[in-house]
Amino acid sequence: MAPACFSAFELLLLKSRYQPDTASLLLLAWVFVNKRVALAEDRRYLEVLANGYRHSPDLDTLLAVASADLSAIQLAAEVLLRERVDAQSHPFLRRAIGLATSDGAPSLRNHYILRFLADLSGVTPDEFARLFREVTGRALMAPGDPSRHVYWQDKATEAPDAAAGDATPRKQPAWQRWRRRVLSARSRRRRQRREREQLRQQARQQREEMLRQARQREETRRRDEARREQAQRREEARRQEQARREDSQRQEEAHRRQRAHQERTHQRERTRQQTAGERPPHYRVRLALQVLELDESASRIEIKRAYRRLAQRHHPDRFHGQGDLRVALASQRFQRIKNAYDYLMTTV
């Protein structure tokens, strides 16, 4: 049920390895079908192409489709237009021109078809004329116009010449045939050589391009690295400088603090000596200071600080939940510290 929906060309396209190849083969077959005389040499050329595109058994189908099915040609044109394979150096258009002009000037139908294909490849008229001259070695002529009577008059004057031209091969058919075969073989070889050269040139250009890009990338990378290293060095130097400055500041501060501390202790001793004379503090005071883990020269503020610290450390609530014994011991210590502090606060 489902396969009947697809046309022959759609099936070929779905099965193809690379869709633009199939599409371009169909359009070349279209050009071939519309030639004035279908040469065996052109047919062989198409067979070689189809073989390269893995379509060798499908060439007859393609030829039949090309001569009958307009929607298939539209599909092929859409595929080519979508993929834009013919954007650079136009290999497909070159092939089409070569195929259409292998037996002289292209037929009227092929004139229009080639222009359609040129539009499909995005080639301007000037560029198309240049391509045409490059491929065929002849200038591109405007197609004749059968809707004007001048065309038919010209044709009528040409016709006797053509008849005469037709008469000669009948006279010497053998050598003429041989000569035609040689000529066609030579033209085929020339075309193949030209294509090969084009491909080689493209490959060389691509390689050069890649090399240049790689070199540029390398250069930019090196430059970036150098810049980064410089920045790192500068950063490090700055950091060292800062560290040195901070060190010196810290040392100065430490010096200052030490000096201030020494002065303060000296003053305190002096005042104590002044107030208490030579007499050492009472033993109870000494005991209390020992309980508070201070020496004898402690000031009121220091005593207060020490009391707070020790009260926090030995408060019985800290040992809640660790057994009654520990709570009891802690409360004893706390009581002792509190007594010492109270005594010191009342006396000093």
Added chain:
Amino acid sequence: MRDLYRRLGIARHATPKTIFRAAERCDNHSLKADAMCALGDPARRRDYDDLHALLSDLGRLRAGLGMTHAPHWQGDAANDFSPAPERIVARQELLTNKLEIALRRHQTRWRRGAWLTLAIAIGLAAAYAAGRWLI
């Protein structure tokens, strides 16, 4: 190339008599001479019709691809053979749609088969029950 049929106002498959009469009625002398020259002779008319068919095809192709204003489609041919703008159908999209439909059918063929079998079974059972009830 011009579309002589269109310019003369006759159908593409007009008889030689109609063409002759239309050409007689035509006021443009050069067009008259061209029409008589190209369409009067059967062999010439065959050649002309051949190219005419190709150009109509190309016009339709270009309309479908959106290339009716391309640099190679100028002058008389473009004027006479560009069809009226219509809905553009992209064949590639049609192809993808068809593919999707085919794929869906392929994927659901078991389910569809199962439904069909079930319907047939139910129908048979109903027929059997109806037969028992009637007899």
